Amino acid sequence: MNDAIIQLREQTGAGVMDCKRALDDSAGDVQKAKELIFQRGFAKAAKKEDRKTGAGYLEAYVHGGRIGVLLEVRCETDFVAKNDQFKAFVHDVALQIASMNPENVTDLLAQPFIKDSSLTMNDLLSRMIATIGENMKIERFARYEL
Numbered sequence: 001m002n003d004a005i006i007q008l009r010e011q012t013g014a015g016v017m018d019c020k021r022a023l024d025d026s027a028g029d030v031q032k033a034k035e036l037i038f039q040r041g042f043a044k045a046a047k048k049e050d051r052k053t054g055a056g057y058l059e060a061y062v063h064g065g066r067i068g069v070l071l072e073v074r075c076e077t078d079f080v081a082k083n084d085q086f087k088a089f090v091h092d093v094a095l096q097i098a099s100m101n102p103e104n105v106t107d108l109l110a111q112p113f114i115k116d117s118s119l120t121m122n123d124l125l126s127r128m129i130a131t132i133g134e135n136m137k138i139e140r141f142a143r144y145e146l
Contacts, residue, residue, distance in 0.1 A: 004030050012037045014131065038127065051135040055081045061094035069094045071141040076134040086136075089128050096121060097141050105138050 008019040008030055014037045022040070026032035053074035061069045073090045080086050095114065102108035109122040119127075121138075129136050 004028065004033075008033055008037070012131075038130075040130075051076055053135055053137045053139075056139065057081045057087060057090050059087075059090045059094045061091065061098055063098045066146045067098045068144040069097045069141060071097060072139040074137045074139050075132075080132055080134050080136075083132065086128070086132060089124070092124070093121070093138060094141075097143050101143060101145075105140065108138065108141075 004023055005016060005019045008014070008023065009016060012019070012034060014022075018037060018040070019033070022033035022036040023030070025036055053076055055076060055078045056072060056074035059069070059071045059073070061071070071090065071094045073086075073093060075081055075086060092113075092115065093108075096102075096111065097108065099114050100108075100111050102111060109120065109125065111121050113119045113121055113124050116124075125136060125138065
């Protein structure tokens, strides 16, 4: 069971107790436990929607000297804005914008994630909110192409 908890934690980023509860509820089935964690994570994310996002991070990404993205993603605290996992998420969003050229944030959130097409960008955002425990918002972006 401990190996399953470790595996589930690595795959989802969820806490040890969340992984243990999900495994208990799924009778030890790791795949079902993973689905439970994500479902519960989306519920947690929905509860945080109304929280103010007063901090954030700006990402500048240039691909091959021909496509550039400037992106603002907001979070609740400076502590999270400095978190490597949050910064990696923001970078992935910038890659998505460079690659898929959404017209606005609503379009972006509806797109399938380029690194895992089984997820939409909104799913990815919800997972990040559930994992880190703060509200986050993709505020705005600009994309330039030569």
